[in-house]
Amino acid sequence: MNFSEQLRKENDDLFQMIFAHPFVQGVGKGDISKEALAHYIKADYEYLNAFMQIYGIALSKSQDREDIAYFFDQIKFVLHDEIHPHRNFCEHIGVEYEALQGHSLPPTADHYIKHMMYHAQMGSSGEIIGALLPCPWTYLEIGKKLVEQYQPDESHPFYDWITFYTGEEIEHTTNELRTRLDRFAKQSSLEEQEKMKEAFRKSCQLELKFWEMAYTCEEWPSAEKGNR
Numbered sequence: 001m002n003f004s005e006q007l008r009k010e011n012d013d014l015f016q017m018i019f020a021h022p023f024v025q026g027v028g029k030g031d032i033s034k035e036a037l038a039h040y041i042k043a044d045y046e047y048l049n050a051f052m053q054i055y056g057i058a059l060s061k062s063q064d065r066e067d068i069a070y071f072f073d074q075i076k077f078v079l080h081d082e083i084h085p086h087r088n089f090c091e092h093i094g095v096e097y098e099a100l101q102g103h104s105l106p107p108t109a110d111h112y113i114k115h116m117m118y119h120a121q122m123g124s125s126g127e128i129i130g131a132l133l134p135c136p137w138t139y140l141e142i143g144k145k146l147v148e149q150y151q152p153d154e155s156h157p158f159y160d161w162i163t164f165y166t167g168e169e170i171e172h173t174t175n176e177l178r179t180r181l182d183r184f185a186k187q188s189s190l191e192e193q194e195k196m197k198e199a200f201r202k203s204c205q206l207e208l209k210f211w212e213m214a215y216t217c218e219e220w221p222s223a224e225k226g227n228r
């Protein structure tokens with residue numbers, strides 16, 4: 001079993017909790033509240049901006065020209081293509097995409113971005129990839145799971161969202177990151193591999209918490225909102 005297969009196995013508990021989460025199941029059923037969808041897009045728009053910046057840091061730490069090309073392509077992909085699933089959600093709730101941009105991050109999204117930034121700034125290339133990989137990998141498997149469970153057709157309200165994440169590009173992104181993680185793991189000490197594992201698990205945990213954040217419309221405590 002290679003390193004990424006081992007990580008997938010060790011974190012299967014979190015993958016299963018993600019598949020069963022009511023927001024994810026709501027995407028499959030085509031039934032999620034407007035508030036939860038808007039909360040998700042507001043946070044995810046900022047999350048994607050941070051994700052591109054982190055790819056930029058990974059690019060700047062790359063020695064290999066193919067790795068540079070890969071991170072460059074992924075920045076373009078997130079910039080130009082990841083907006084499609086967002087637009088699907090926006091159209092469903094009848095809200096302009098632009099109205100959901102530029103909002104401050106709720107606690108969990110803030111935590112997730114800072115967790116990735118930490119590994120990007122402080123860690124090795126392997127550690128950065130450990131922190132980034134759960135993002136495409138969990139979405140790829142969510143998409144596949146929802147297709148298997150609900151067999152959505154074009155009349156499904158979230159057909160575009162689901163088929164985007166089962167698409168070749170996401171599979172390619174996941175496989176390319178896995179190949180790189182496996183390569184870096186082979187060159188790393190056991191201590192370094194432990195750091196890669198920790199970064200990966202925490203990102204899986206934060207993926208799960210991100211769904212919960214959207215589902216519960218999580219906010220920072222403040223006297224104004226009466227939730228001190």
Ligand SMILES: Cc1ncc(C[n+]2csc(CCO)c2C)c(N)n1
Pocket residue numbers: 044047048051074077078082134135136137139170173207210
């Ligand atoms: C919280 C959160 N996690 C994962 C994704 C999915 N995603 C984000 S960037 C990217 C491509 C990576 O090259 C993918 C698949 C998301 N939208 N929001």
